[in-house]
Amino acid sequence: MVSTLSHIREIERVGMGAVSPRDAPVVQSWLRCLNDYKLDPTIAQEAYIVPELKLREHREQAEELIRIGRSGLETLFNQIAEQNYVLLLSDARGVTVDFMGDPTFDNQLRRAGLYLGSEWSENRAGTCAVGACLVSGEPVIIHQDDHFDTSHIGLTCTAAPIFDTLGSLTAVLDISQLRSPTAKASQQLALHLVASTTRRIELANLMTRTRNDWVLRLARSPEFLDVDPDAAIALDGSGRITGMTHGGFGALARAMDLGGLSTRDVLGQSISQVFDIDVDDLPRFMRGRPNGERLLRARNGLVLFASAIAPAVNLRSPATPEPRVPRALRDLSRGDAAMERMLARAAKLAAKNIPILIQGETGSGKEYLARAIHDGCGGEGNFVAVNCAAVPEHLIESELFGYTPGAFTGASQKGKRGLIEEANGGTLFLDEIGDMPLALQSRLLRVLSENEVQPVGALKARPVRLRVLSASHRDLAELVKEGRFRQDLYYRLNAATLALPALREREDLGWLIDQLLSRIEKENGEIYRIDKAARAALSGYDWPGNLRELSNALRVAAALSEGGLIDLDCLPEHLFAESTTDTSQDDDDLRQALRNCGNNVSALARRLGVDRSTIHRRLKRLN
Incomplete structure (x- = not known):
């Protein structure tokens, strides 16, 4: 001593x-x-x-x-x-x-x-x-x-x-x-x-204090899952995290690349923001299935074993229940305020047979939203998508309405059922409706007003019952003024409008990257990881091509990765090709405007007529 x-x-x-x-x-x-x-x-x-x-x-x-x-x-x-x-x-x-x-x-x-x-x-x-x-x-x-x-x-x-x-x-x-x-x-x-x-x-x-909540036990190996798990979290009826074993979860959080967050930061988040599950999935993690099959994937790809314990009293909703958003719609966002508001609106509309016009930039996910609305309303019947800009003008009529045998030169001797009839009892999604020829717009209007379709060459119309969703990246109201789109059809399609934010405006870009990468993993049968520098580059890019461009960039990166690690060298070169000279003046103007508002982001957002999150994102890019 x-x-x-x-x-x-x-x-x-x-x-x-x-x-x-x-x-x-x-x-x-x-x-x-x-x-x-x-x-x-x-x-x-x-x-x-x-x-x-x-x-x-x-x-x-x-x-x-x-x-x-x-x-x-x-x-x-x-x-x-x-x-x-x-x-x-x-x-x-x-x-x-x-x-x-x-x-x-x-x-x-x-x-x-x-x-x-x-x-x-x-x-x-x-x-x-x-x-x-x-x-x-x-x-x-x-x-x-x-x-x-x-x-x-x-x-x-x-x-x-x-x-x-x-x-x-x-x-x-x-x-x-x-x-x-x-x-x-x-x-x-x-x-x-x-x-x-x-x-x-x-x-x-945790078990003593959360008798009315779900408890999800987590372990890195299945043997001690039910008797001595590494950590556990409690969830309310809407899937929000209400408590946890902080010591054990802190260790898992570091393995899940959540090291920048304290365990307290996770409280109140939806379980789907941390793991690739929803509250409705919890019953499949209960006892009865072998431990080795109760697998759970964290957002960074880490695989854990999970065991769920149901509430002693099943309180499925909080004291003031939030509007129920179908899972098909919930899965389109994780925390973006504009998307959450739009999806809550979509959930209400999905329950009614109301024509909906979806507007958003090319590649922003309009068809994903349309399909989610179809699935969210019960998903009965077929979901039939038609890209009006992709079908040649001389074929779009026969594609949409179908035709009888021998209706025109080159027609099949068996005839053809049109896409509108294929959607009977389900949902017809007309993408890029602004590119539909004027002559066909009149026929489509008859379908919507009379609930019937007449194939090319047919003498009689056939009844149809369907939900019509349409989408365009163009301003249909402006097309109406120019005489390129029928006003009566515009009002018929535009009973309600849903606006999809561009990818560069979304606050849940990190989650979208992980979701798209997860799909690529399932297709390729491999696990991929994105290092910090590559993730920062993906987050800082403006994505003019939106989700479609992001998906393609990730596919390229996955193909070029070594051992599943996606770094800067794996990303497409055009992500780094933006010139900073074009934006430097705008950046200075933004800084000056913020100073003029006393460095008050809310005041600047009101002056510019944009959401505060837009200002915060721009400032973040400027460091």
Whole structure:
């Protein structure tokens, strides 16, 4: 054991800026003791035991945690008792509210502070495992002369934090010895045991407090999924994350590339923002299926095993239920405000047989939205898509309306059923309706007004019942003014309008990238990862071709990747070809406009007539 004098001198050297070979948590704690708490390493402090009345208050406040954790604490103590460890459970103020130790050594343990009622806050006791853990929120070993106070340098202490379901550090579990081997490495097993126990206590606490929520247990291997999972999260009836085992989930979050987020940041998010599932998928993760088949994919591609536990009372909706958006529509967005508003509107329209005009730039996903509306209204009948700009003008009539045998030169002798009839009982989606010839617009109007279709060469019309969705990237109202689109057809198609935002305006671009990449993975049978630089390049590009361009870029990148890693070299060259000279003046104008608004983004957005998110995205690109 080191001498008291050499220990004091080492602390003083660290305080003067000397480099120390000790672990970073120890050095950081020493500096807090010197600089923040103004503790003097030359003055030894006896262990402090709070008065009986004060201890009773601390224990009463921690009563439920003590009760919930009792089984885990007893199991741990049975594992370590023969090695002369004592077990301390301290509250968030560092006071020991539960204690297990050999009563034979009561007097020695009490003098050392390894006893019920001892206070191990860092500002009182100096560097110690409980205090350092309370400050850092991380498991820690404070071994012998790692301690700041010379009266504690014979002890070895190992501690891990316990968080409540909302991410607040609520307690610390510590196991300590009066005497131990000199090597600090001797305590690594102790660290593992303490961390494992705190994980189980957090799980027991989550299960106790979330009886009316779903609980999803997560593990990296299937063997201990139902008995000792790595982490667990609680979900309300709408699929929002209401709580979690923060210690365990934090470790998984780092493996899921969520390292920039604290576990608290995940609270309130939809489960589908973190994993590739929805609340409606939870029943398939319940017991009854082999553990090895209950697989869950995180947004970054990490595969985990999952086990779902249904609520004790099945509360499927919050107190003020949100409008039900069918999953087919929900799956088109993850958090973009403009998309969420549009999809909520689409969900209401999907329940009614109302003609809808979808407007948006080429490649922005108009057909995806149309198909989701069809699926969201029950999906009965066929979904038939017609690109009016892609079908040659001389064929579009026969394609749409069909024809009788021998109706014209070159016609099939069997005749042909038109696409409008193929959509009977379902949905007809007319993409790029603005490119439909005027002559055919009159015939389409008759279909919509009379609910009947007459094939080319037929003498009688046939009844049809269908939903008509149309889309265009062009301004149909302007085409009406120019006489290139029938006004009566425009009003017939435009009972309701849905506007799709361009990809460059969306706040959920990262999620869209992951979704498209996931589809490519399924097609290719491979797993791909995007490094930070490549993801930044994808996020910073303006995407004039929208989703179609993004999908093509990712397909190229996947084909060029080595070992599934997509880096900058894998991305198409045109993503980097934009000239900054054309935008520099606009950028300066934006900065000046922001200054003129007192650096108030909301005021600038109102002045420009755009959403605040548009300003934030532009500023982010300007750093």
